[in-house]
Every structure is written in C-alpha cells, then in structure tokens.
Amino acid sequence: xxxxxxxxxxxxxxxFGFGGGYAMLSMIQGEVVTRHDWLSSSEFTDIVAIxxxxxxxxxxxxxxxxxxxxxxxxxxxxxxxxxxxxxxTCSVVLPSFILMILISKFFLKYQKHPVVASVFxxxxxxxxxxxxxAALVLMNSENFGSDTYSIITSIAIFATVFIASHxxxxxxxxxxxxxxxxxxxxx
Amino acid sequence: MLYLNxxxxxxxxxxFTIGGGYAMVPLIEAxxxxKRKWIKKEEFLDLMALSQTVPGIxxxxxxxxxxxxxxxxxxxxxxxxxxxxxxxxxILAIAxxxxxxxxxxxxxxxxxxxRPGVVALIAAPTFKMAKTARINRYNIWIPIVSAxxxxxxxxxxxxxxxxxxxxxxxxxRYKRKTESHRK
Numbered sequence: 001x002x003x004x005x006x007x008x009x010x011x012x013x014x015x016f017g018f019g020g021g022y023a024m025l026s027m028i029q030g031e032v033v034t035r036h037d038w039l040s041s042s043e044f045t046d047i048v049a050i051x052x053x054x055x056x057x058x059x060x061x062x063x064x065x066x067x068x069x070x071x072x073x074x075x076x077x078x079x080x081x082x083x084x085x086x087x088x089t090c091s092v093v094l095p096s097f098i099l100m101i102l103i104s105k106f107f108l109k110y111q112k113h114p115v116v117a118s119v120f121x122x123x124x125x126x127x128x129x130x131x132x133x134a135a136l137v138l139m140n141s142e143n144f145g146s147d148t149y150s151i152i153t154s155i156a157i158f159a160t161v162f163i164a165s166h167x168x169x170x171x172x173x174x175x176x177x178x179x180x181x182x183x184x185x186x187x
Numbered sequence: 188m189l190y191l192n193x194x195x196x197x198x199x200x201x202x203f204t205i206g207g208g209y210a211m212v213p214l215i216e217a218x219x220x221x222k223r224k225w226i227k228k229e230e231f232l233d234l235m236a237l238s239q240t241v242p243g244i245x246x247x248x249x250x251x252x253x254x255x256x257x258x259x260x261x262x263x264x265x266x267x268x269x270x271x272x273x274x275x276x277x278i279l280a281i282a283x284x285x286x287x288x289x290x291x292x293x294x295x296x297x298x299x300x301x302r303p304g305v306v307a308l309i310a311a312p313t314f315k316m317a318k319t320a321r322i323n324r325y326n327i328w329i330p331i332v333s334a335x336x337x338x339x340x341x342x343x344x345x346x347x348x349x350x351x352x353x354x355x356x357x358x359x360r361y362k363r364k365t366e367s368h369r370k
Contacts, residue, residue, distance in 0.1 A: 012345055013345070014242065014243050014244075015242055015243075016242055016345045016348045016349065017242045017243050017244070018242045018348055018352075019316075019348075020208075020245065021208065021244070021245075022309060022312050023344075024244070025309065026337070026344045027343075027344045027345055027348075029344075030337060030341075030343050030344040030345065031343065031345070034341045034343075035341070035343065042298075042302060045301075045302045045305050045306065046289070046298055046301070046302070048305050048309070049298070049301045049302075049304075049305045050278070050281055050285070051278070052305070052308070053205070054205070054274070054277050054278060054281065055201060055202055055203065055204055055205050055273055055274065055277060056201050056202075056204070056246075056270075056271075056273055056274025056277070056278075057208040057211075057244045057245065057246045057247065057270075057274065058208075059208075059243075059244040059247075060244055060247065060270075060271055060274040060275065060278075061274050061278050064274060064275050064278040064279060064282075065278050065281075065282055068278075068279065068282040068283075069282065072286070078283060081282070081283075082279060085275065085278070085279055085282070086275075089271060089275055092243070092244065093243065093244065093247050093267060093271065095242060095243055096241060096242070096243035096244070096247060096248050096251055096267075097251060097263065097267070099241050099242070099243075100241065100248070100251050100252060100255055100263065101255070101260070103237070103241070104255060114359065114363065115356060115359065116240065117359070118355050118356055118358065118359020118360070118362075119352045119353075119355045119356050119359070120240065120352075120355065121355045121358070121359065122351045122352050122353070122354045122355015122356065122358065122359075123348065123351050123352045123355060124316075124319070124320035124321070125320050125322060125326050125327075125329035125330050125351060126329060126330070126333055126347050126348055126350070126351025126352070127316060127320065127348075127351075128313060128316050128317045128320050128322060128329075128330035129329060129330035129331070129332070129333030129334040129337070129347060129351075130333065130334075130337070130344050130347060130348070131309070131310075131312055131313040131316055132310075132313045132330060132331075132334035133333065133334040133335075133336075133337035133338050133344065134309050135306055135307075135309045135310035135313065136334060136337075136338040137337065137338055138305075138306045138309065139306060142302075143302040143303060143305075143306055144302070144303055144306075145299065150299070153300075154299075154302070154303035155303070157300060157303040157304050157307070158303040158304070158306060158307045158310075159307075160307075161303070161304040161307035161308060161311075162307040162310055162311055165307065165308055165311040166311040166314060166315075172308050173205060175304055175308065176301055176304060176305065176308075178304075179300045179301045179303070179304030179305075180297040180298070180300055180301050181297075181300070182300045183296050183297050183298065183299045183300015183301060184293065184296050184297050184300065186300065187295075187296040187299050187300070
C-alpha cells in the first residue's frame with residue numbers, strides 16, 4: 001500500500017529532519033530513491049532543481065513533488081497523484097506539530113537543556129556526512145551521462161557551479177538557469 | 188476572520204520567497220513583530236532558536252510556533268497551512284505539467300545541463316556546514332564514515348541521524364560524569 005508507506009516514510013523524514021533543507025534532501029533521497037525505488041536518481045535531481053527555483057521551503061516543495069511522482073510512477077492516475085502529494089506534505093509537517101505541542105506542554109527550557117545540547121553536538125558532524133553523501137550518491141551516470149562527451153561536460157559544469165556557489169556565493173537560481181542554457185547549447 | 192488573516196499573511200510570505208526557509212525569516216519578522224506587533228522581538232528570537240532545534244522544515248516550524256503562541260492549535264494550524272499552500276499548489280501545477288514535457292528533446296537537453304549543476308549545489312554547503320559543525324581531526328571520521336556508509340552500502344541517512352544524536356548524548360553524559368568526578 002503506497003499511501004501508507006508514503007505517510008510512514010515522510011513522517012520519519014519530518015521526525016528526524018535535523019540540519020535544514022539539504023540534510024532533509026539526503027534523507028528523502030535515501031528513503032525514496034535508494035530504499036523504495038519510487039523514483040529514479042535523475043527524476044530526483046530534476047525535482048531538486050525545480051524545488052530550488054520555485055517559491056517556498058525546499059523540504060515542502062520536494063515532498064509535494066516526490067509524493068506526486070511516486071504515486072504516478074506506481075501506475076495511478078494524476079488525480080491520485082495529487083492525493084500522494086497531500087499525504088507526503090502533511091506527514092512531513094506532522095512531527096513538527098506534535099513536537100511543538102509536547103514542548104509547550106512540558107516546557108523545560110528545551111533548547112538549553114544539557115541533554116539536548118549534547119545530542120546536537122553529536123548531530124552536527126552526522127549532518128555534514130549526510131550532505132556529503134547526498135552529493136556522492138547523485139554523482140552517477142543518470143546525472144552525469146554515460147558517454148565520454150557527457151561525462152566531461154558534466155564534470156566541467158559541476159566544477160564551475162561548485163566554485164561559483166562555494167567561493168563566489170552566486171545565487172543558486174541563477175546558476176540553475178545558466179546550467180540549463182549550457183545544456184541546451186552543448187547537447 | 189482572524190484565522191483567515193493568519194492564513195493569508197503566511198500564504199503571501201510563502202508565495203514571494205524563493206530560495207528556502209531562511210529567506211522567509213525577515214519577512215515574517217517584518218509582518219508579525221514590526222507591523223502587527225503580535226509578539227515582541229525577544230520572543231520572536233526565542234521562537235526562532237527553538238524552531239532551529241526542532242526537526243522538520245524551519246519555515247513551517249516558525250509558523251507553527253508563532254501560531255501556537257498566539258492562538259494555540261488552530262493558530263498553529265492556519266499559519267502552517269498558509270506557509271505550505273503556495274509551495275504545494277505551485278509544485279502540483281508544475282508536476283502535472285512537467286510530466287508531459289520532460290521527454291521533449293530540448294527539455295531533455297536543458298535538464299542534462301542542470302543535473303550536474305544541482306549535484307554541485309548540494310555538494311557546496313557540505314564544506315560550509317563542516318565549518319559551523321567545528322569538524323576537526325578528532326571528529327572528522329564521523330562525517331567520512333557516515334557518508335561512505337550511505338554512499339557505498341545504501342545505509343539510511345535516518346540511522347546516521349539517530350546514531351550520531353545518540354552518540355552525542357552518550358558522550359555528553361560521559362563528559363559530565365568525568366567532570367563531576369574531578370570536582
């Protein structure tokens with residue numbers, strides 16, 4: 001039953017979604033692409049690109065998009081796909097809701113609590129690993145091509161964007177648009 | 188009427204911020220703290236700090252915490268709904284649309300260029316995050332081992348979060364114990 005699985009998967013992603021949007025992308029990829037095989041690696045990358053360029057938090061955008069695509073890929077109609085979107089989006093937000101009510105009921109200076117502080121000391125290096133793994137997993141033939149020309153072009157694009165983003169802080173939306181134009185011209 | 192107002196405020200903010208949750212913060216502050224004076228500046232900063240330590244989507248967490256502060260459950264519900272709705276509707280429209288175009292040859296070419304770029308955009312924040320996480324030669328094995336486990340054997344990132352959080356808890360407990368022994 002894909003709807004129940006979607007609910008459970010995105011609830012888990014919401015519950016353990018520490019470390020911001022990109023860490024969450026790594027979890028979505030781990031669950032949705034690697035584990036359940038609901039979408040292909042290149043579909044996932046396309047969704048990330050579109051989520052970056054449209055308004056709103058990247059976590060919501062990608063949950064909505066993944067929910068839809070997973071259900072339609074499983075052979076259901078577009079209307080049912082909308083239901084998949086709604087389930088994924090609601091279930092990724094639900095843990096925040098529950099936690100917020102719990103925290104305000106039993107408020108014990110949650111964020112200053114020594115246990116919470118030491119848990120976060122442990123989480124931070126883990127999140128760095130998550131971010132690194134997301135990039136490593138996506139460096140495959142679906143995203144970089146399989147013929148020599150595609151691979152060389154892709155590595156050149158990757159290196160340029162990496163430097164532009166990391167070193168010169170160029171706006172990511174602008175970078176995606178430029179990559180699109182480069183792809184159109186070079187292929 | 189108040190709830191409709193909550194919804195539209197966050198709907199507008201969600202609609203006009205491109206580039207993720209952090210871009211929303213100044214807009215939320217301008218609307219809720221400066222313009223409407225619903226909560227004080229210090230309270231807003233507290234809520235923001237709390238939203239960052241809770242799992243989930245940062246912008247939605249802020250909406251939930253502000254809404255709950257103002258009007259309990261339904262306040263949180265309508266503010267969260269307002270934040271989510273623009274993304275949800277826009278993405279749905281694109282998803283329905285894009286499926287029909289994604290296999291066209293020019294679209295394929297555009298996305299062939301975009302894909303490695305997106306991978307680079309995901310790789311770049313790793314190094315920034317490594318700095319804020321104060322990665323040094325004693326803890327660098329944690330990100331390396333977890334990245335390799337995920338990459339090579341398909342280990343779930345969720346387990347990495349659980350294990351590293353639990354590891355942090357144990358280490359903190361051990362540290363507190365040895366410190367109290369010394370005293």
